[in-house]
Amino acid sequence: MSEAATRPKHVGSAVRRVEDPRLLAGQGSYVADLFPADALHVAFRRSEHGHARIRGVDAAAAAALPGVIAVVTAAELDGLVRPVRATSRMANYQATATRPLAAGKVRYVGEPVVAVLAESRYIAEDGAELVEIDYDPLPDIADPEAAAQPDAPVLNPETSSNILVDRSFSRGEPEAAMAAAPHRVGGRFRFHRKAPIAMEPRACLATIERGRGALTLHSATQIPGIIRDALADALDLPGHALRVVAPDVGGGFGGKASLYAEEMVVAALARRHGRAIGWVADRMEDILSTSHGFDEIVDAELGFDADGRLLALRADILGDIGAASIYPWTAALEPVQVASFLPGPYRLASYRGHVRAVATSKAPTGPYRGVGRPISTFVMERLVDMAAHRLGLDPVELRRRNLIKAEEFPYKIGSGIIWDRSGFQECLESACATIDYAALRREQEVARAAGRWIGIGVASYAELTGIGSRISAAPGMPINTGTETADISIDSTGAVTAKFGVASHGQGLETTLTQIVADELGARLADIRIVQGDSAAVPHGTGTYASRSAVLAGGAATLSARVVRQKLVAAAAHLLEASEADIEVEEGRVRVAGTDRELTFREVARAVYSEMGRFPRDTRPDLSASETYDPYFGTTASATHIAMVEIDPGTFSVRVLRHVVAEDCGRLINPMIVDGQVHGGVAQGIGAALLEEVIYDERGQIVTANLVDYLVPTAAEIPSLEVAHVESELPATIGGYRGMGEGGTIGAPAAIANAVSDALAPLGIEIAELPVTPERLFRLIQAARTQI
Amino acid sequence: MTAKQHIALTVNGRRVEAEVEPRLLLADFLRGTLGLTGTHVGCEHGVCGACTILLDGVSARSCLTLAVQADGSSVETVESLGSPEMLSDLQLVFREHHALQCGFCTPGMLMTATDLLRTQPLATDEEIRDGLSGNLCRCTGYENIVRALRAAAARRETTTP
Ligand code: FES
Ligand code: FES
Numbered sequence A: 001m002s003e004a005a006t007r008p009k010h011v012g013s014a015v016r017r018v019e020d021p022r023l024l025a026g027q028g029s030y031v032a033d034l035f036p037a038d039a040l041h042v043a044f045r046r047s048e049h050g051h052a053r054i055r056g057v058d059a060a061a062a063a064a065l066p067g068v069i070a071v072v073t074a075a076e077l078d079g080l081v082r083p084v085r086a087t088s089r090m091a092n093y094q095a096t097a098t099r100p101l102a103a104g105k106v107r108y109v110g111e112p113v114v115a116v117l118a119e120s121r122y123i124a125e126d127g128a129e130l131v132e133i134d135y136d137p138l139p140d141i142a143d144p145e146a147a148a149q150p151d152a153p154v155l156n157p158e159t160s161s162n163i164l165v166d167r168s169f170s171r172g173e174p175e176a177a178m179a180a181a182p183h184r185v186g187g188r189f190r191f192h193r194k195a196p197i198a199m200e201p202r203a204c205l206a207t208i209e210r211g212r213g214a215l216t217l218h219s220a221t222q223i224p225g226i227i228r229d230a231l232a233d234a235l236d237l238p239g240h241a242l243r244v245v246a247p248d249v250g251g252g253f254g255g256k257a258s259l260y261a262e263e264m265v266v267a268a269l270a271r272r273h274g275r276a277i278g279w280v281a282d283r284m285e286d287i288l289s290t291s292h293g294f295d296e297i298v299d300a301e302l303g304f305d306a307d308g309r310l311l312a313l314r315a316d317i318l319g320d321i322g323a324a325s326i327y328p329w330t331a332a333l334e335p336v337q338v339a340s341f342l343p344g345p346y347r348l349a350s351y352r353g354h355v356r357a358v359a360t361s362k363a364p365t366g367p368y369r370g371v372g373r374p375i376s377t378f379v380m381e382r383l384v385d386m387a388a389h390r391l392g393l394d395p396v397e398l399r400r401r402n403l404i405k406a407e408e409f410p411y412k413i414g415s416g417i418i419w420d421r422s423g424f425q426e427c428l429e430s431a432c433a434t435i436d437y438a439a440l441r442r443e444q445e446v447a448r449a450a451g452r453w454i455g456i457g458v459a460s461y462a463e464l465t466g467i468g469s470r471i472s473a474a475p476g477m478p479i480n481t482g483t484e485t486a487d488i489s490i491d492s493t494g495a496v497t498a499k500f501g502v503a504s505h506g507q508g509l510e511t512t513l514t515q516i517v518a519d520e521l522g523a524r525l526a527d528i529r530i531v532q533g534d535s536a537a538v539p540h541g542t543g544t545y546a547s548r549s550a551v552l553a554g555g556a557a558t559l560s561a562r563v564v565r566q567k568l569v570a571a572a573a574h575l576l577e578a579s580e581a582d583i584e585v586e587e588g589r590v591r592v593a594g595t596d597r598e599l600t601f602r603e604v605a606r607a608v609y610s611e612m613g614r615f616p617r618d619t620r621p622d623l624s625a626s627e628t629y630d631p632y633f634g635t636t637a638s639a640t641h642i643a644m645v646e647i648d649p650g651t652f653s654v655r656v657l658r659h660v661v662a663e664d665c666g667r668l669i670n671p672m673i674v675d676g677q678v679h680g681g682v683a684q685g686i687g688a689a690l691l692e693e694v695i696y697d698e699r700g701q702i703v704t705a706n707l708v709d710y711l712v713p714t715a716a717e718i719p720s721l722e723v724a725h726v727e728s729e730l731p732a733t734i735g736g737y738r739g740m741g742e743g744g745t746i747g748a749p750a751a752i753a754n755a756v757s758d759a760l761a762p763l764g765i766e767i768a769e770l771p772v773t774p775e776r777l778f779r780l781i782q783a784a785r786t787q788i
Numbered sequence B: 001m002t003a004k005q006h007i008a009l010t011v012n013g014r015r016v017e018a019e020v021e022p023r024l025l026l027a028d029f030l031r032g033t034l035g036l037t038g039t040h041v042g043c044e045h046g047v048c049g050a051c052t053i054l055l056d057g058v059s060a061r062s063c064l065t066l067a068v069q070a071d072g073s074s075v076e077t078v079e080s081l082g083s084p085e086m087l088s089d090l091q092l093v094f095r096e097h098h099a100l101q102c103g104f105c106t107p108g109m110l111m112t113a114t115d116l117l118r119t120q121p122l123a124t125d126e127e128i129r130d131g132l133s134g135n136l137c138r139c140t141g142y143e144n145i146v147r148a149l150r151a152a153a154a155r156r157e158t159t160t161p
Helices: A020-024 A060-064 A121-130 A174-180 A224-235 A261-273 A283-289 A333-341 A373-391 A395-402 A424-435 A437-449 A509-521 A549-576 A601-610 A671-690 A743-759 A774-787 B026-033 B089-096 B106-119 B125-132 B143-159
Strands: A040-046 A052-058 A068-072 A112-118 A132-137 A163-171 A183-191 A203-209 A214-219 A242-245 A277-280 A296-304 A310-322 A350-359 A453-465 A484-490 A496-500 A528-531 A583-586 A589-592 A598-600 A624-629 A635-647 A654-664 A721-725 B005-011 B014-020 B052-055 B058-061 B074-076
Touching: A020 B089, A020 B106, A040 A121, A040 A261, A040 A283, A052 A112, A060 A068, A060 A121, A068 A121, A068 A261, A112 A121, A112 A261, A163 A310, A163 A333, A174 A296, A174 A310, A174 A350, A183 A373, A203 A261, A214 A224, A214 A261, A224 A242, A224 A261, A261 A277, A296 A333, A296 A373, A310 A333, A310 A373, A333 A350, A333 A373, A333 A453, A373 A395, A373 A453, A373 A743, A395 A424, A395 A453, A424 A437, A424 A453, A424 A635, A424 A654, A424 A721, A437 A453, A437 A635, A453 A743, A484 A549, A484 A601, A496 A509, A496 A549, A509 A528, A509 A549, A549 A583, A549 A589, A549 A598, A549 A601, A549 A624, A589 A601, A598 A601, A635 A743, A654 A671, A654 A743, A671 A721, A671 A743, A671 B143, B014 B026, B052 B106, B058 B106, B089 B106, B089 B143, B106 B125, B106 B143, B125 B143
Parallel strands: A040 A277, A214 A242, A310 A350, A496 A528, A654 A721, B005 B074
Antiparallel strands: A040 A112, A052 A132, A068 A112, A163 A350, A183 A296, A203 A214, A203 A277, A296 A310, A453 A635, A484 A496, A484 A624, A583 A589, A589 A598, A635 A654, B005 B014, B052 B058, B052 B074
């Protein structure tokens, strides 16, 4: 195609980030930095009960506090903002509503019940504490297995049971193949609930343009376009009077990828009061109310033959999705993805998966980095290791025999997902080579002989990224997540502005999209400005989630830039009196090849837009384009992780000594940024495997609502991380990019679980529950020792 | 409301006087009263380190410090290091090593790093990791922050006589 596409200049190199100077100098603009001096602050009084009926609210003391402007309950918001429902096309799905404030009953600790509006955050919080809420406790619905029983009390009045989703997958002859399998391994696996813990707590700020009644909501969100569309309905506003902006956002990881009650309240109150109103979460309410992730019980069994050939897989998945179905992803998102991805990157003819999503009185779950696949990978990779152990085969060898090979793509797995060509085998070999697997095993032998508990764990996985319009990013969700638009223009000064519907929250999209636009357009990096995270930038966009932005926005950028470049070439050919074929564009200049006749972008732009008489009236061009990209199927990204761990026999804490990732994300736009994404993902995976757990007691009381009890890994717990890149064969996406933002978190927990099991193999311990905390490990080891 | 108290301190080399409520956190004073929003608040309970500043030259958590406690002190925030157009050596080394993603932890990391580079040998990665262990970063997995600090420590060796 264009010469830029074949000779990329910036794509593929470690371009320094555009975002960095402002962020390093403390000049970023996060939502909490944007409050005007006269903004009012909201504080929420949240439920202290897991499940209770609200008998009454006494707001008198709060309302009397000097500086308190209003104390607001659900009833007062009726008519100002409508509840939003996460609908689905999935059979056996029960929708629930997202309401601004709890009405009638509370369903989890932390659910917002009353909003206090005041002149400062300090006063708003004082006011919230003075609110008296009278509750009638209702039966506890904290245990997912009990909540799934037919006679269990029902949490959401609009549903007939707590089972919000019930779905099965079947392929091949799962029952017969399992029964006939010469060997079987299996067990009950438990992956405990996590909190995303972006370092910036959630926050939002609504400002009003009084002259025309327009509302701008600045929100720490990954999905400004989806929030705009949902609030436009909820508030009954046209899109041009409602703009949602995600400014600098301090991390998201999925936790900022849903619509929240606080956004509805803040927007509705700003409209009612006609002035700027905002809310900034403290860490406790962030942990209480930001969507959690990964809470599943999986009963699974794998059948295989004496050569280690995998024959049949069966799984029963119970997902504890918390109090309600989150908007827009629905309760299906996390648990159904576990069932969809469980067969993994393997050749496996027969699969049966059954999944239920059950509501309990805990914070709603939603997307969290990896969505479902950290669990599916944990379970499948544990089963594969257990199979290897049974046969006395090396776990790498068993994977080598079963991973789908180059010539077998495209490959349809048991849940119906189709893998396109990706380096499954290549990643395994590359990870082994990078870490020198054979040497590592020898090292382990020596350490074991010296009495040390050292283990090596391997995990391979595949994921679907850059998903186009054929399926939704969440199973059954009726919202189109398969397209993105890029609006690129060269203005009359020759400056390039490229606008997108995606919303960077640390990924460095301003940089990677600049690289793509610069290459395709022939512009200089410094001439390009990327506008993103703003619902007003393009007519429709959804945001950044599901490892989609490099693929979708990158593809849209390429399409639009090519059109603009063509217009630029045509204009320059006219101005330079040359043929279009002879025009070259490079470094912000257009030139007649082989001559010194050239014009800068600025000169072309001025001639096009500002100068009289340079073009015939009917051929005066513009230098802009807006193109939309839909990769339709999406593409497969894959990786193998290898971890080496050591268990301290005194404290039972696990230390990760080495962690290597070999991954295939197609063409790298910016290797420095890709490595950074892998590092961050792996650290979250290590946290998920060893430290992090949101704990509720049997009454639905959360006991980990701060960073002392909810342990996020620090620099001292994370080892030095090594990353290798495999470019197997470029996928059919524009530019050859695959998504890669989540992968680190998908592979790491499984690799570490396998490594810990390997370390304890002499005791016959198989890890089936994560996180594997010192306490859990102590119990497992005690039990194993008493058995011996 | 309790009566406001008068405080006088130096912030980034500038003399500042104000009347503040006794309960006002130093972080909120810096951000809200002075508009120095580079200091971030990530937990308000002293764990995350996003709010780290230098108080009389020593790293401190501005979410655990009251503004009135800083009376008579000298405070340095991230804004004292460099500007977007003219980054400091430490900021440049962070950029070079891609030691930030979302940037929310970064001001606190930079202030902690400033303190560490002044006072610690930072001879090994382990020392660097220990030194950083009071500052949480959820984006980078710490790898590139450690690399940046390793480079900064090495440069310090070659530049100090
Ligand atoms: S905000 Fe001060 S330590 Fe987290
Ligand atoms: S860069 Fe995002 S928390 Fe550190």
